[in-house]
Amino acid sequence: MLELIKRIDGSTQADVHDTLTLPYELRIRGRLKAVTDSGLDVGLFLDRGPVLRHGNLLQASSGEIVQVFAADEPVTTAYVESGLALGRLGYHLGNRHVSLALGRDEEGRYWVRFPPDHVLEELAVLLGATLSHHQAPFDPESGAYAQAGREHSHAHEHAHAHSHSHEHADDHSHEHADDHSHEHHHAHGHSHNDDHNHAH
Template sequence: MLKLIERLGPIAENAASDTLTLPFELRIRGRLKADSDSGQALGLFLDRGPVLRDGEGLKAESGEVVRIRAAIEPVVTARVSAGLPLARLAYHLGNRHVQLALGEDEKGSWVRFPPDHVLEELAALLGAELEHHNATFDPEPGAYNQVGGGHSHGHSHSHGHGDDHDHTHNHEHSQEHSQEHSQEHEHEHHHHHAH
């Protein structure tokens, strides 16, 4: 069995020796046994992290690389006019803490989620047209996962680096801090971590 232990993030198709097609519910699990698309036995042993997305690579202990493919599965695609109605739809659905995929095509923008009566009713109430069909479900990654290239590079970061990251992050949210204040703050912050 090939033991897949490291997330590589998005990779090119020709960078992998094999592919593994999984539905969304299996792409949210870090530990899993499955057969690759060519039939070889795989075991995923990953740290908990963001959902595996279509096109991401996983590296095996032995160095082989397998590329994840999102399976075609039942989904609900909700369409509503662009602008505020779409923002409102995404906001209210997102408030339910479900994973949502967002996209656009020649017919306009859409929000997609796994079939769920509560969400379907909510979307209909917000004026969306719902289409039940089969497609890939590749949800929007969390914004914080994308900072610094996502979690895939997490292993190479030193701790100090991570701390700076969090720190600058807090500052984005509290701009009322003056510049000098943030320097003092930086000082306290590192001091605090030294203990």
């Protein structure tokens, strides 16, 4: 049995030895016995951490890499218009403290997905959504606090770089204007002295 003990950064180039397809309720667990898609017995021995997402990589104690896939499972997908309607739907469903997946389909329609629940479904319809009950992967948003470490810092650095370039442009134009006005005064003073000397 392969012992999967370590999460690997998704940007790492790795040779995938096997794949493991799991429903959401099993991807939230750090301890688990399962069977890979090729029929290999594996055990998960992971630290407590974020939910396993579709595409995540795990490393075995013996070095092999296994990629996690989100299994198709029963879900409710609520389609709604972009903008205020989408924000309102996400806000009210999120207030029920359930996991939600968000996305957009090939036709450009926005959706919010959750495990089947008649209370949530009634609320979604009241908020203008059209529901679809079907089988699909359920890969919900990870918590904002879980993402704060890497993704927030990346966004902050991007914003900082943008503001820095903006300030640089302002400084440049400001200095240029100062130089220009300084030269103008200097030239004016020079001509005034010439006139004064000429009068004497």
